[in-house]
Amino acid sequence: MTGALSRRGFLGALGQTALGGLVLTVLPREADAKDEKDKAAKSEAPRVDKPPPGFTPNVFIHVGSDGKIVIMCHRSEMGQGVRSTIPALLAAELGADMAHVTIEQAPGDPLFGDQNTDGSSSIRNAFVELRQIAAVARTMLVAAAARRWKVAPESCHTEKSKVLHAGDARALTFAELADDAGKLPVPKPESVKLLAWKDLHLAEQSLPVIDAPAIVNGTAVFAADVKVPGMLIAVIARPPVVGGKLVKFDATRALALPGVKQVLEIPAPTPPYVFQPWGGVAVLAENTWAAMRGAKALALEWDLGKNASYDSQTYKDELSKSVSSAGTVARKVGDAEGALGKAAKVVQAEYHLPHLAHATMEPPATLAHVTEKHCELWTASQDPQTAREVAAKTLGLQTFQVTVHVTLLGGGFGRKSKADFVAEAALLSKLAGVPVRVQWTREDDLRHDYFHSVSTQQLTAALDDKGAITAWRHRTAFPPIGSTFNVAATRPGAGDLQQGVTDLPLTVPNVLAETCEAPAHVRIGWMRSVYNVFHAFSVNSFIDELAAARGVDPLAQRLELLGPPRKVSLSELGIEKLANYGAKLADHPVDTARMRNVVERVTQAARWDSRKQEGRALGLAAHRSFLTYVAVVAQVSKRADGRIAVDEVWICTDAGTVVNHERARSQMEGAVIFGQSIALHSGMTMKAGVAEQHNFHQYKLTRIGEAPRKIHVDLVESEGLPGGIGEPGVPPVAPAIVNAVFALTGQRVRELPLEKHGLV
Amino acid sequence: MIKLRINGEERALEVDPEMPLLWALRDVAGLTGTKYGCGEALCGACTVHLDGEAVRACVTPMRRCEGRAVTTIEGLSKDGSHPLQKAWCEQGVPQCGFCQAGQIMTAACLLANVPKPSDEEIDRSLAGNLCRCGTYTRIRAAVKQAAGIEEGSR
Ligand code: FES
Numbered sequence: 020m021t022g023a024l025s026r027r028g029f030l031g032a033l034g035q036t037a038l039g040g041l042v043l044t045v046l047p048r049e050a051d052a053k054d055e056k057d058k059a060a061k062s063e064a065p066r067v068d069k070p071p072p073g074f075t076p077n078v079f080i081h082v083g084s085d086g087k088i089v090i091m092c093h094r095s096e097m098g099q100g101v102r103s104t105i106p107a108l109l110a111a112e113l114g115a116d117m118a119h120v121t122i123e124q125a126p127g128d129p130l131f132g133d134q135n136t137d138g139s140s141s142i143r144n145a146f147v148e149l150r151q152i153a154a155v156a157r158t159m160l161v162a163a164a165a166r167r168w169k170v171a172p173e174s175c176h177t178e179k180s181k182v183l184h185a186g187d188a189r190a191l192t193f194a195e196l197a198d199d200a201g202k203l204p205v206p207k208p209e210s211v212k213l214l215a216w217k218d219l220h221l222a223e224q225s226l227p228v229i230d231a232p233a234i235v236n237g238t239a240v241f242a243a244d245v246k247v248p249g250m251l252i253a254v255i256a257r258p259p260v261v262g263g264k265l266v267k268f269d270a271t272r273a274l275a276l277p278g279v280k281q282v283l284e285i286p287a288p289t290p291p292y293v294f295q296p297w298g299g300v301a302v303l304a305e306n307t308w309a310a311m312r313g314a315k316a317l318a319l320e321w322d323l324g325k326n327a328s329y330d331s332q333t334y335k336d337e338l339s340k341s342v343s344s345a346g347t348v349a350r351k352v353g354d355a356e357g358a359l360g361k362a363a364k365v366v367q368a369e370y371h372l373p374h375l376a377h378a379t380m381e382p383p384a385t386l387a388h389v390t391e392k393h394c395e396l397w398t399a400s401q402d403p404q405t406a407r408e409v410a411a412k413t414l415g416l417q418t419f420q421v422t423v424h425v426t427l428l429g430g431g432f433g434r435k436s437k438a439d440f441v442a443e444a445a446l447l448s449k450l451a452g453v454p455v456r457v458q459w460t461r462e463d464d465l466r467h468d469y470f471h472s473v474s475t476q477q478l479t480a481a482l483d484d485k486g487a488i489t490a491w492r493h494r495t496a497f498p499p500i501g502s503t504f505n506v507a508a509t510r511p512g513a514g515d516l517q518q519g520v521t522d523l524p525l526t527v528p529n530v531l532a533e534t535c536e537a538p539a540h541v542r543i544g545w546m547r548s549v550y551n552v553f554h555a556f557s558v559n560s561f562i563d564e565l566a567a568a569r570g571v572d573p574l575a576q577r578l579e580l581l582g583p584p585r586k587v588s589l590s591e592l593g594i595e596k597l598a599n600y601g602a603k604l605a606d607h608p609v610d611t612a613r614m615r616n617v618v619e620r621v622t623q624a625a626r627w628d629s630r631k632q633e634g635r636a637l638g639l640a641a642h643r644s645f646l647t648y649v650a651v652v653a654q655v656s657k658r659a660d661g662r663i664a665v666d667e668v669w670i671c672t673d674a675g676t677v678v679n680h681e682r683a684r685s686q687m688e689g690a691v692i693f694g695q696s697i698a699l700h701s702g703m704t705m706k707a708g709v710a711e712q713h714n715f716h717q718y719k720l721t722r723i724g725e726a727p728r729k730i731h732v733d734l735v736e737s738e739g740l741p742g743g744i745g746e747p748g749v750p751p752v753a754p755a756i757v758n759a760v761f762a763l764t765g766q767r768v769r770e771l772p773l774e775k776h777g778l779v
Numbered sequence: 780m781i782k783l784r785i786n787g788e789e790r791a792l793e794v795d796p797e798m799p800l801l802w803a804l805r806d807v808a809g810l811t812g813t814k815y816g817c818g819e820a821l822c823g824a825c826t827v828h829l830d831g832e833a834v835r836a837c838v839t840p841m842r843r844c845e846g847r848a849v850t851t852i853e854g855l856s857k858d859g860s861h862p863l864q865k866a867w868c869e870q871g872v873p874q875c876g877f878c879q880a881g882q883i884m885t886a887a888c889l890l891a892n893v894p895k896p897s898d899e900e901i902d903r904s905l906a907g908n909l910c911r912c913g914t915y916t917r918i919r920a921a922v923k924q925a926a927g928i929e930e931g932s933r
């Protein structure tokens with residue numbers, strides 16, 4: 020990040036008027052212009068020249084001469100607490116008092132580095148870089164003070180927005196130093212010294228939820244809450260099947276409704292669908308109700324296209340067939356087939372999980388204001404830079420001509436990193452000639468999601484005549500996310516299998532993993548913890564099944580398969596490469612010691628030893644994902660009416676260094692409920708290509724009455740490199756519940772949700 | 780034209796009598812704290828008080844509001860000082876926050892009728908309020924804190 024570029028970008032953002040804490044106007048920069056034509060276009064865009072007085076070492080931090088400190092949050096807030104965490108980390112490294120800090124949400128702009136709020140990556144991918152950003156500012160403020168006092172910078176430190184001199188009472192506020200600091204050269208981020216982790220004092224603090232006051236008084240701004248003059252609301256009637264086309268439509272009745280202003284056609288996408296609009300007919304109205312009524316009043320005729328043959332029941336049989344014969348080898352140690360041929364006993368199980376919908380509480384929404392040379396967006400996007408590029412492409416504009424303001428997201432879970440709803444808004448605003456806010460209904464959201472993959476897993480183990488496990492074979496079939504981007508993708512790539520297949524430590528001498536064919540007939544997308552959901556489910560269920568088959572305690576079975584504490588090598592895993600969530604294996608090895616530790620801690624906390632008590636049972640599962648180790652014990656019992664209740668859950672997490680313990684705990688609590696929904700209720704099925712679940716009476720989620728009475732969160736204290744927090748809590752939850760159901764009832768559930776079996 | 784009292788203020792809204800209160804509040808009255816989550820009385824995100832009773836604004840037509848008093852999250856207190864609002868912040872309840880106005884409005888109605896609710900009463904009253912982020916255990920704790928109920932043996 021160069022000083023000049025950084026400064027210009029930041030000041031552009033800072034100079035804007037703010038509404039509800041959000042930067043709400045335009046951010047043009049000549050520096051972005053690629054050629055003369057660009058520059059000409061650029062010069063017509065509104066601009067901000069006057070920097071506020073003070074010190075702006077980079078795009079993330081501004082220390083005003085008035086003592087006000089602005090810290091930018093470049094990642095999207097969707098409930099994980101990133102707006103509470105990143106600014107707190109920067110402020111701690113800077114030595115700023117949070118009472119002086121205002122948090123601004125960064126617009127979508129490469130100046131801020133990677134903004135894609137996905138993959139539980141906000142801290143784990145930028146822990147050092149973020150601290151360096153603040154350390155640069157601190158170093159400069161300290162240098163300014165040291166100069167004034169004619170002392171060595173090493174004898175100074177920062178605290179509560181002041182530079183203090185060791186050994187005497189000398190102190191200068193950041194405000195007093197801002198102008199001087201601004202005149203100093205900006206040191207290279209790699210050259211500045213970071214504080215010791217313990218000196219940041221974050222581990223022992225319970226950081227406040229920054230947006231909580233605005234959330235509880237109704238002033239927090241989500242995408243659907245933004246208004247601009249002259250704006251219309253659009254609700255879109257989409258083809259019921261993805262890839263379907265409009266044959267004809269009649270808008271007479273819609274246009275006759277009061278408040279309805281325009282009806283516009285959105286062209287059908289061509290595969291691969293990527294982030295193109297789904298197509299359909301949009302009704303633009305003065306208010307949301309009129310737009311919703313208008314969309315219902317359209318007379319529509321569709322050509323449903325080839326995906327209209329998609330039927331979840333039939334597809335389940337196809338997947339079953341797919342895993343019943345050999346696939347493409349993804350992992351190989353020894354000779355699993357040979358060992359299976361010689362086995363005294365073979366244990367085999369097939370697991371099936373349905374499509375899932377993200378079902379964010381806030382359905383997708385985006386406001387776009389498109390003029391001839393500019394597009395301004397207010398969007399609930401997890402990935403504002405992609406939103407910006409998608410809008411530019413949709414409109415035939417250059418990226419710099421698009422400004423993206425990120426509002427709060429009413430849940431994301433991966434849904435809102437897909438920019439299809441942004442493209443819709445941009446296109447409609449252009450066609451309509453006025454600002455347009457696209458509002459998805461809940462029905463739209465559930466029926467037209469980028470669904471989590473449906474999946475079938477077949478697991479097979481060989482036991483010798485002494486009952487020892489001599490082979491482990493895992494076949495996985497699921498339509499991959501790649502199919503949304505490449506029509507030829509019908510099975511997962513190697514990178515996809517790191518999520519619980521190829522990265523699984525096993526002390527079995529012969530291991531084989533294979534991928535099997537599974538073509539996609541809907542848009543597939545990543546959802547919180549992604550493929551780990553079904554891999555963790557099948558692997559943890561199968562370990563439990565092996566324990567039962569061998570008459571071994573499930574905890575002992577797990578520890579036996581995990582083996583002694585060690586860092587597992589690629590050759591032991593039987594693979595050549597491990598994607599490892601983008602991290603070096605040397606930094607983040609597959610570490611069985613950490614896994615054993617969370618398993619042991621969670622089982623101790625849940626009193627696994629005394630688990631056999633009348634009327635209740637415990638189930639255990641553990642999984643490493645996003646470089647974090649999580650173990651879960653669920654306690655279930657039967658209600659008076661015979662249905663299963665999840666009474667209590669223990670979750671132990673080793674995520675390395677945790678910046679914001681309080682939000683990490685809340686993420687683990689949320690992950691338990693999210694996983695419980697997967698185990699008990701949720702499933703999206705297709706009939707004739709159409710999603711059968713349209714609203715929350717059909718797509719069911721955990722409600723308060725079913726939530727465990729208590730969720731015990733145990734975070735392992737660590738100064739190791741940070742892993743993810745938002746996602747890794749989810750995968751072990753469903754298998755822990757299902758294993759507990761087995762312990763309680765003897766019934767082994769291999770297909771989710773439990774609701775399907777009349778158990779809840 | 781529908782006349783009603785919103786958060787203590789007399790308002791006359793130029794709306795179709797069939798328009799749900801939710802959209803009249805959000806799009807016409809400019810009160811966006813009340814959220815749309817399902818439109819079918821299935822999620823509780825749109826919960827407001829109509830003459831002191833918790834209702835789902837998404838299925839409450841404006842004609843039913845004529846001459847009545849509506850309280851939204853913006854009007855629950857002047858300054859965020861309602862015991863539930865304070866407890867919600869202290870317990871760190873909100874994750875994404877989208878469901879929370881509805882949760883708080885439902886809980887406010889509960890506490891107005893049952894000052895010291897049991898665990899079962901809390902769960903029953905909030906059964907219609909979904910939270911996809913899964914903040915339920917903290918919601919319970921915050922309701923109890925606001926009601927002055929000691930967290931006992933859990
Ligand atoms: S929006 Fe009214 S209950 Fe869901």
Ligand code: FES
Binds near residue numbers: 913914
């Ligand atoms: S806090 Fe996100 S839905 Fe409840």
